[in-house]
Amino acid sequence: MNWKDTLEFARGPFFQVALIVFVGGMAYRLMRVLLLGWSRDRVPSKGSKLGGVVIAYLKGIIIWPFVPWVKNTFSKKPVMYLAGGLFHLGLFVIIFFGTPHMLVWKSLLGLGWSTLPTPIVDWLAAVTLVALATLLINRLVDPVLKLITGPAEVLNWLFVFLPMLTGYTMTHHLLNPYEMIFSLHVLAVDILLIWIPFSRISHFIFYFFSKTIHGAQFGKRAVTP
Amino acid sequence: MSEETIYQHLRREGVTRRDFVKLCGLLAGAMGLNSLPPVKASALPLELAQGSNPADVVARALASKPRLPVLWLEFQDCAGCSEALTRSQSPTLIELVLSKISVEYHETLSAAAGFQLEENKAEIIKNYAGKYLLVVEGAVPLGIEGDYCTIGGRSAKDLLVEAAKGAAAIVATGNCATFGGIPKAKPNPTGAKGVWEVITDKPVVNISGCPAIPEVFTGTLAQFLVFGTLPELDDLNRPKTFYGNTIHDRCLRRPFYEAGKFALTFDDEGARKGWCLYKLGCKGPTTYNACASIKWDAGLSFPVQSGHPCLGCSEPDFWDGGGFYEGQSTPLSKPTLTALGIAAAAGAVVGAGMAGANQAKKKHVATH
Numbered sequence: 001m002n003w004k005d006t007l008e009f010a011r012g013p014f015f016q017v018a019l020i021v022f023v024g025g026m027a028y029r030l031m032r033v034l035l036l037g038w039s040r041d042r043v044p045s046k047g048s049k050l051g052g053v054v055i056a057y058l059k060g061i062i063i064w065p066f067v068p069w070v071k072n073t074f075s076k077k078p079v080m081y082l083a084g085g086l087f088h089l090g091l092f093v094i095i096f097f098g099t100p101h102m103l104v105w106k107s108l109l110g111l112g113w114s115t116l117p118t119p120i121v122d123w124l125a126a127v128t129l130v131a132l133a134t135l136l137i138n139r140l141v142d143p144v145l146k147l148i149t150g151p152a153e154v155l156n157w158l159f160v161f162l163p164m165l166t167g168y169t170m171t172h173h174l175l176n177p178y179e180m181i182f183s184l185h186v187l188a189v190d191i192l193l194i195w196i197p198f199s200r201i202s203h204f205i206f207y208f209f210s211k212t213i214h215g216a217q218f219g220k221r222a223v224t225p
Numbered sequence: 226m227s228e229e230t231i232y233q234h235l236r237r238e239g240v241t242r243r244d245f246v247k248l249c250g251l252l253a254g255a256m257g258l259n260s261l262p263p264v265k266a267s268a269l270p271l272e273l274a275q276g277s278n279p280a281d282v283v284a285r286a287l288a289s290k291p292r293l294p295v296l297w298l299e300f301q302d303c304a305g306c307s308e309a310l311t312r313s314q315s316p317t318l319i320e321l322v323l324s325k326i327s328v329e330y331h332e333t334l335s336a337a338a339g340f341q342l343e344e345n346k347a348e349i350i351k352n353y354a355g356k357y358l359l360v361v362e363g364a365v366p367l368g369i370e371g372d373y374c375t376i377g378g379r380s381a382k383d384l385l386v387e388a389a390k391g392a393a394a395i396v397a398t399g400n401c402a403t404f405g406g407i408p409k410a411k412p413n414p415t416g417a418k419g420v421w422e423v424i425t426d427k428p429v430v431n432i433s434g435c436p437a438i439p440e441v442f443t444g445t446l447a448q449f450l451v452f453g454t455l456p457e458l459d460d461l462n463r464p465k466t467f468y469g470n471t472i473h474d475r476c477l478r479r480p481f482y483e484a485g486k487f488a489l490t491f492d493d494e495g496a497r498k499g500w501c502l503y504k505l506g507c508k509g510p511t512t513y514n515a516c517a518s519i520k521w522d523a524g525l526s527f528p529v530q531s532g533h534p535c536l537g538c539s540e541p542d543f544w545d546g547g548g549f550y551e552g553q554s555t556p557l558s559k560p561t562l563t564a565l566g567i568a569a570a571a572g573a574v575v576g577a578g579m580a581g582a583n584q585a586k587k588k589h590v591a592t593h
Contacts, residue, residue, distance in 0.1 A: 002460065004541055007511075011547070012557035020560050024568035031576025037584070099485060103504060103552030108559065112504075117485030178471060178511055 003179035010186035018190040025197025026205065033206065045220050052219015053212050059225070060211060080138055083131040090128030091160075094121055094167070118171070125168050132161050152199060159195045162188040231450070232288040246280065249287065252447040253279035256466075286451040293450055294349050294357040296388055297331040300374050300381040301408040301417055302363025304333045306399040309436040310443075312522075327358070327450075332376075343377055346388075354391035358449060361385065361420045364401040364408040368416030385423060394449055395429045397421065398442055400538055403431035404461075410544035419541075421462055430455055431462040433514075435538035440519050441467040461541065463513065472509035472535045475517035478502065491532070502529060506550040508537030 065085055068074040074081040095101050097116040106112035115121075136157050139145045166185035168174075175181045196202055218224040229237070235245055297307075311334075328334065330346040337345065349357055363381075366373035371380030389395055397420040400406035408417035421429035432442050445464050448456050456464035473479065481487070481501040488495035488502055501507070509517075512535050516527040529535055534550070537543040547557050560568075 008542075008546070008557060011555075015556045016558050016560045019556075020564055020568045023565045024572035027569040027572030028576040029572075031573045032580055035577060035580030035584075099487065099503065100552065100554035103554050104556065107551060107555035115485060115487075118483045120485075173474075182511065 003177060003183050006183040007179050007186065010183050010190060014190050015186070015193075018193040022193040022197060025194075026202065029197050029202055030205075033209070041220075043221060047219050047222035047224075049216040049219045052217070052224050053215035055224050056211055056215030056218060079134060083134040083138070087128050087131035087135065090124040090131065091164075093124050094128065094164075097121060122168075122171060125164065125171075129161075129164055129168060132157065132164060136161075155195070156199050156201055159188075159192045159199075160201070163192055228291050230288055231290055231292055232284075234292050235287075245287075246284065249283040250280040252287075252451060253283045256283075256444050256448050256451070283447075283451050290450070290453075293327050294329045294353050295327040295360055295446075296346060296349060296357055296392075297328055297334075297360045297362065298381075298384060298388060299332050300361070300363035300365050300385070300402070301406075301415065302399065302401050304362070306362045306402075306434075306436040306442070307331070307333050310439045312439075329357075340377075350388060350391055356393050357391065358446070359388050359392035359395045361395065361397045361402045362399055364405045364417035365420060365423050366408065366415035366417045367423070368414070373415035373417075382423060385420065389424045389427060392427070394455055395420065395424060395427055396432060396442075396445060396449075397429050398432045398437045400433050400435045400543065403433040403463075404541035406435065407544055409542070428455060428458075429462055430458065430464065433461070433463060433468075433539040434516075435536075435543075438467070438515055438519055438521070441515055459513070463539070467515040467519075468513040468539065470513065470515075470518070472512045472514060472517050472529065473507075476509055476529055477517070478529060496532060499532075502532075502534040504552055505534045506548060506552060507534035508540075508543070508546065508553055509535040510553060512537040512540055514539040 064071055068081055068085075071081070093116065096105070098121045099115040099118070102112055102115045139149050139153065139157070163185060166181055166188050170178070170181040170185050192201075196204070215224075232245065235248075236242075240248070299307075329349050330342060332338075332342075335342055363374075365371075365381045365385055367382060371382040374381040376384060397403045401408055401417075402420050404419045405413070405417050405422075408415055409419070419431070421431060430445060432438075432445060434441070441464070444467065445456055448454065456466055459465050459468055461468075473482075476482075478499060478501045481499070482503055486495060486498075486500040487504040488500045489504055490496065491505070503509075507529065509529065516535070517529065520527045520530070536549050537546060540546070547553070547555065
């Protein structure tokens with residue numbers, strides 16, 4: 001099997017399997033979470049649930065990232081806060097505004113959009129890689145994080161780091177032949193797709209669940225932070 | 226055919242000394258010889274490598290080497306590679322190489338036909354065993370014992386194996402002969418294969434492309450003619466000199482790729498301004514060939530320059546490598562909505578089942 005065949009396998013049948021596992025796995029996780037049960041809430045309503053949700057999102061996504069010093073998490077762990085934030089921003093931009101990635105979305109969803117110039121995405125990719133490395137070192141050094149770091153946490157990190165590393169190596173032609181690094185990149189993404197539903201990377205969707213529920217609770221109790 | 230040298234043969238054919246020197250310069254250029262050291266370092270005998278002018282080196286080789294007969298076999302092909310050769314950048318060079326220097330058997334170009342021509346081929350195979358060069362154009366079908374392609378009542382495989390046995394070197398030209406091309410495209414009804422999959426006991430030089438670039442073919446042939454050696458090959462047996470870089474690496478639209486400026490349709494502003502064709506499905510990044518540097522029609526243009534994305538025609542199975550107009554990063558196959566729906570439903574059912582079991586267990590623990 002040469003790299004051309006590997007690439008065809010990674011872009012074809014393996015991708016197909018990975019996507020099916022991803023969708024099935026996420027449906028499974030969603031069901032498990034939804035059926036955990038809802039405890040009865042006897043608190044009388046003091047405010048708007050919807051208002052609480054809106055404010056929770058505004059603050060969480062639009063305000064706090066730009067005035068981080070207000071938050072305790074920032075003043076106590078600035079490196080982690082910055083590296084974590086930049087990593088998420090980088091990943092978002094790369095996945096949605098890198099040209100080759102947009103074409104994947106286009107082929108899956110049937111609609112495309114404008115993308116960012118390669119150098120911008122490229123710099124963000126470099127930042128993301130550095131952020132990822134920083135986060136790992138931090139995780140291995142921090143006495144508290146060390147205690148809650150198991151194999152799953154390291155694998156989470158690895159399965160996100162590999163697509164990033166191979167993608168960066170590929171766009172810079174650091175390893176040849178191109179098909180090899182291209183294959184490795186797509187394989188890494190396929191593995192990530194399979195891994196996501198069964199790991200805490202599923203927070204890419206569950207984050208919005210908890211944000212909504214917390215926001216609604218805050219709103220109802222009129223304690224919106 | 227007497228054992229006269231190439232030079233003697235050319236003079237007899239009416240080539241002047243002046244034209245001969247020009248030819249030597251062209252050959253040296255086609256091979257990419259530009260200075261003495263690489264020539265001296267090559268396998269060429271020292272007496273031939275003397276002198277600093279590459280054309281001199283070629284001239285000495287041609288003046289001292291015997292003519293090299295070429296057998297050109299055509300199987301599942303469209304004769305497009307031969308067509309491309311006859312319309313190439315340096316018609317004199319091609320004409321000299323093909324008609325005056327060597328080609329003894331070519332179904333499309335030979336003046337003779339039928340039994341006469343077949344007899345001539347048999348004679349060459351017998352008299353020049355171990356000396357002639359075999360060029361193959363077109364894929365070899367192995368289905369129903371090779372009967373999908375027969376010439377003079379014999380199967381392509383049969384003819385290929387026979388001719389390959391005594392060949393000094395084998396050159397496969399075009400994507401069909403190298404990697405199976407369109408005959409091998411899914412579902413490959415005739416069981417077509419590239420030459421190097423059929424002939425495994427001898428090196429086969431793959432000059433892939435659809436068609437192969439004439440200058441690449443001639444350059445490779447010229448090296449064998451002059452030095453008697455085959456060029457250095459990559460892992461797909463293609464000469465590294467010509468297949469060392471991707472189209473993307475040498476593309477004149479590359480700056481637009483880096484700047485994120487893309488043509489989105491074939492007649493939008495980007496297309497008119499000559500922006501990158503990646504979003505229109507260009508396969509340049511994974512396609513190794515010399516199109517972007519040698520180009521076609523006397524260096525006039527090549528597909529990407531004239532506004533069409535690269536199809537990847539010098540790579541194996543390019544017909545099955547995804548849509549020609551779909552981005553290279555896109556998945557080759559996608560699960561159907563039904564499959565995804567079933568997967569989601571199955572996941573939900575298993576999740577609900579597990580949740581139910583857990584709750585039952587919890588109740589059981591609570592009541593006991």
